[in-house]
Amino acid sequence: MEDKILLAHGSGGKLYRRLVNEVFLPAFQNPVLAKLEDQANLTVPKGNIAFTTDSYVVNPLFFPGGDIGKLAVCGTVNDLAVGGAKPLYLSVGFIIEEGFSLSSLRDIVNSMKKAAEEAGVEIVTGDTKVVEKGLADGLYINTAGIGVTREGINLSSTNAQPGDLILLSGTIGDHGIAVMAAREGLTVMSPVLSDVAPLNGMISDLIDAAPGVRVMRDPTRGGVATTLNELAAASRVSMKIYETEIPVREEVASVCEIFGFDPLYVANEGKILAVVPKDQADDALRALRQHRYGRNAAIIGEVTAGNPGKVYLETAIGGSRVIDMMAGEQLPRIC
Amino acid sequence: MEDKILLAHGSGGKLYRRLVNEVFLPAFQNPVLAKLEDQANLTVPKGNIAFTTDSYVVNPLFFPGGDIGKLAVCGTVNDLAVGGAKPLYLSVGFIIEEGFSLSSLRDIVNSMKKAAEEAGVEIVTGDTKVVEKGLADGLYINTAGIGVTREGINLSSTNAQPGDLILLSGTIGDHGIAVMAAREGLTVMSPVLSDVAPLNGMISDLIDAAPGVRVMRDPTRGGVATTLNELAAASRVSMKIYETEIPVREEVASVCEIFGFDPLYVANEGKILAVVPKDQADDALRALRQHRYGRNAAIIGEVTAGNPGKVYLETAIGGSRVIDMMAGEQLPRIC
Ligand SMILES: Nc1ncnc2c1ncn2[C@@H]1O[C@H](COP(=O)(O)OP(=O)(O)OP(=O)(O)O)[C@@H](O)[C@H]1O
Ligand SMILES: Nc1ncnc2c1ncn2[C@@H]1O[C@H](COP(=O)(O)OP(=O)(O)OP(=O)(O)O)[C@@H](O)[C@H]1O
Ligand SMILES: [Mg+2]
Ligand SMILES: [Mg+2]
Ligand SMILES: [Mg+2]
Ligand SMILES: [Mg+2]
Ligand SMILES: [Mg+2]
Ligand SMILES: [Mg+2]
Numbered sequence: 001m002e003d004k005i006l007l008a009h010g011s012g013g014k015l016y017r018r019l020v021n022e023v024f025l026p027a028f029q030n031p032v033l034a035k036l037e038d039q040a041n042l043t044v045p046k047g048n049i050a051f052t053t054d055s056y057v058v059n060p061l062f063f064p065g066g067d068i069g070k071l072a073v074c075g076t077v078n079d080l081a082v083g084g085a086k087p088l089y090l091s092v093g094f095i096i097e098e099g100f101s102l103s104s105l106r107d108i109v110n111s112m113k114k115a116a117e118e119a120g121v122e123i124v125t126g127d128t129k130v131v132e133k134g135l136a137d138g139l140y141i142n143t144a145g146i147g148v149t150r151e152g153i154n155l156s157s158t159n160a161q162p163g164d165l166i167l168l169s170g171t172i173g174d175h176g177i178a179v180m181a182a183r184e185g186l187t188v189m190s191p192v193l194s195d196v197a198p199l200n201g202m203i204s205d206l207i208d209a210a211p212g213v214r215v216m217r218d219p220t221r222g223g224v225a226t227t228l229n230e231l232a233a234a235s236r237v238s239m240k241i242y243e244t245e246i247p248v249r250e251e252v253a254s255v256c257e258i259f260g261f262d263p264l265y266v267a268n269e270g271k272i273l274a275v276v277p278k279d280q281a282d283d284a285l286r287a288l289r290q291h292r293y294g295r296n297a298a299i300i301g302e303v304t305a306g307n308p309g310k311v312y313l314e315t316a317i318g319g320s321r322v323i324d325m326m327a328g329e330q331l332p333r334i335c
Numbered sequence: 336m337e338d339k340i341l342l343a344h345g346s347g348g349k350l351y352r353r354l355v356n357e358v359f360l361p362a363f364q365n366p367v368l369a370k371l372e373d374q375a376n377l378t379v380p381k382g383n384i385a386f387t388t389d390s391y392v393v394n395p396l397f398f399p400g401g402d403i404g405k406l407a408v409c410g411t412v413n414d415l416a417v418g419g420a421k422p423l424y425l426s427v428g429f430i431i432e433e434g435f436s437l438s439s440l441r442d443i444v445n446s447m448k449k450a451a452e453e454a455g456v457e458i459v460t461g462d463t464k465v466v467e468k469g470l471a472d473g474l475y476i477n478t479a480g481i482g483v484t485r486e487g488i489n490l491s492s493t494n495a496q497p498g499d500l501i502l503l504s505g506t507i508g509d510h511g512i513a514v515m516a517a518r519e520g521l522t523v524m525s526p527v528l529s530d531v532a533p534l535n536g537m538i539s540d541l542i543d544a545a546p547g548v549r550v551m552r553d554p555t556r557g558g559v560a561t562t563l564n565e566l567a568a569a570s571r572v573s574m575k576i577y578e579t580e581i582p583v584r585e586e587v588a589s590v591c592e593i594f595g596f597d598p599l600y601v602a603n604e605g606k607i608l609a610v611v612p613k614d615q616a617d618d619a620l621r622a623l624r625q626h627r628y629g630r631n632a633a634i635i636g637e638v639t640a641g642n643p644g645k646v647y648l649e650t651a652i653g654g655s656r657v658i659d660m661m662a663g664e665q666l667p668r669i670c
Contacts, residue, residue: 007667008663008667010556010667010668011556011557011661011663011665011666011667012555012556012557012561012602012661013556013557013561013600013660013661013662013663013665014660014661014662015663016556016557017660035491035492036492036565036569037418037491037492038387038413038414038415038417038418038552038553039385039386039387039414039415039417039418039420039480039482040385040386040387041383041384041385041418041420041484042383042384042385042386043383043384044379044383044384046381048376048377048378048379049376049377049378049379049384049481050374050375050376050377051374051375051377051424051426051459051460051481052373052374052375052426052460053426053427053428053460053461053462053477053479054428054462055428055429055430055462055464055477056464057430057464057466078373079373079374080373080374082373082374083372083373083374083376085374085376089386091386091387091388091479092388093388093389093390093428093477093479094390095390095392095430095475095477124386125386125387125388126388127388127389127390127477129390129391129392129475129668130667131392131472131475131668132667132668134469135470135471135472136470136471137466137470140430140464140466140475142388142390142428142462142477142479144388144426144428144477144479145374146384146386146481147374149376156370156372157370157371157372217373218373220347221345221346221347221348221351222346222347222348222351226347226348230371234371265348267347325348325349325352326346326347326348326349327348327349328343328346328348328350330346330348331346332342332343332345332346332465332467333345333464333466333467
């Protein structure tokens with residue numbers, strides 16, 4: 001096969017079939033996809049289903065700790081998992097720029113395969129389009145995901161109640177800073193790795209340990225600050241978080257300082273925020289910390305009454321300030 | 336709101352929320368989407384489900400008879416319907432170029448809303464990313480779709496049997512030629528309209544009338560010729576189609592002649608091919624013709640034994656030639 005993607009690879013003809021048969025099928029291999037029908041025919045266990053989608057336009061495509069392929073699987077898996085669903089099946093849509101390297105495509109596809117394996121999901125249907133040189137930035141990926149809803153839990157962003165505690169599963173800003181550093185060609189002593197990871201296993205452990213959990217979110221674009229603002233508004237409560245309790249890597253903090261970013265607004269791709277009833281918070285924290293992706297988990301604050309929608313940060317020096325939703329664009333094309 | 340899309344509209348912060356709340360939610364409105372959770376929680380009737388995806392990169396975004404929004408709904412609805420599923424829910428992912436006109440975005444979203452209404456599907460989850468000026472061509476859309484599989488039918492591209500008849504639901508090449516003409520700024524006497532339409536209603540009527548139908552396909556990229564080649568290969572049969580029986584609009588035929596296209600390879604977005612047992616073919620044809628999208632339906636050929644994978648065209652002047660799968664790219668960015 002050519003070593004570059006041609007416009008003809010998107011035509012639906014012979015080259016397209018070869019691309020599907022030689023690159024996508026062998027990586028994603030499963031009997032449903034292999035039929036190459038117009039749609040995947042799936043059996044879902046009895047119950048309700050969850051459905052979500054994200055497109056990925058991260059720049060650069062490869063960054064320390066991951067690449068767009070891993071991101072495209074994990075991001076969608078995590079959006080299913082935070083809703084309490086068990087992720088089962090993904091679709092994938094590629095939009096590829098003419099001239100893109102076939103070996104980079106293979107690397108990305110391979111990375112999707114590995115992430116899907118770890119998450120226990122199957123890529124069962126796909127699509128591939130090619131656009132002229134210059135009209136995309138290498139490639140863009142969309143994934144959509146289907147999961148089955150776990151019974152007996154009640155998760156909703158409207159559920160947070162005064163007295164609940166707010167848990168964060170680890171350090172913030174790792175993904176955003178890793179991507180930014182790679183984009184700007186920053187050479188730092190200890191490079192920051194993206195935290196991109198499939199969190200469905202950890203989330204499942206958390207639910208087992210704290211079945212009363214009110215709501216979970218993955219603080220992606222807009223970071224922890226934006227996500228907490230959304231939750232506070234949806235639940236008509238206020239929130240108080242403690243600066244000293246929020247885990248931030250030193251390297252992340254220093255890059256943020258240099259560039260004038262606030263880590264609270266920087267995107268994460270391997271973290272969750274969870275609001276948990278006070279009496280289950282210790283169990284929840286223990287469950288998170290026992291998981292490889294939650295080792296640095298912490299209780300970072302609490303849900304409070306009054307001033308619905310407001311989020312307050314108690315600073316290290318004892319002050320308190322309002323943390324608003326992100327206003328402009330801090331870091332574009334981060335996911 | 337600004338009248339142009341800014342990078343900050345993709346940041347996940349305030350402007351993003353406004354875009355979602357003011358543009359997408361009001362158009363797609365439904366209680367599931369309105370919750371703005373990370374995932375849509377859905378109830379599916381008992382049975383198996385079908386899942387499919389397509390990305391849409393058509394150029395230009397607006398063309399006679401439709402636009403990228405209508406296409407993005409109909410294309411995915413049709414991929415579910417040809418598999419015998421009742422389409423229920425769609426996801427939508429937008430990748431928008433910085434600077435894109437907000438009023439064009441509203442038009443596209445409105446067109447999606449209308450197509451979804453006609454098809455009887457709901458857009459229940461979405462995502463919006465923005466890339467820098469120049470790195471997309473206005474916008475790209477991905478949709479994924481979920482449907483429930485109809486019981487008691489058995490559709491598969493491996494099912495075609497010698498003796499079966501091949502039905503086509505109407506004129507070929509309308510979509511590809513409409514888009515190409517719009518792209519090239521062709522001014523013709525009677526402009527060709529794209530056939531883009533949701534076909535689930537017509538397909539459901541066809542199944543009622545001919546429950547023994549073996550396989551259906553929407554002959555999109557690569558056209559009727561490529562689709563028949565795929566079916567012939569999958570079923571290990573040959574096929575014979577009659578040039579004189581294949582409905583082609585005069586305008587389409589003349590544009591094809593001028594540009595040296597073969598309408599058999601031009602994309603359709605509102606047509607199906609169906610392979611039907613001989614004794615149900617008349618009922619199937621009647622059902623198609625009674626539907627507004629199938630008025631020009633015809634029996635265009637038959638499934639034959641021997642030479643597995645080969646498709647033959649009996650020409651108007653009595654010759655016979657092999658119709659291969661499309662080789663290069665005939666018309667890029669047609670869907
Ligand atoms: N990147 C990919 N990864 C996995 N499977 C893919 C990929 N691209 C295409 N496929 C699979 O290849 C088959 C053919 O896809 P194709 O997009 O041609 O079908 P279609 O959607 O019916 O046509 P069109 O895209 O022209 O509407 C499908 O079964 C699809 O799932
Ligand atoms: N174009 C759109 N049409 C309909 N709904 C949309 C659209 N874009 C976003 N949404 C909805 O807005 C809400 C927030 O979407 P958002 O993409 O911010 O969530 P997320 O996927 O969790 O975050 P990220 O994309 O940063 O991973 C979701 O409920 C989503 O369904
Ligand atoms: Mg199809
Ligand atoms: Mg997401
Ligand atoms: Mg497709
Ligand atoms: Mg999310
Ligand atoms: Mg399709
Ligand atoms: Mg999203």
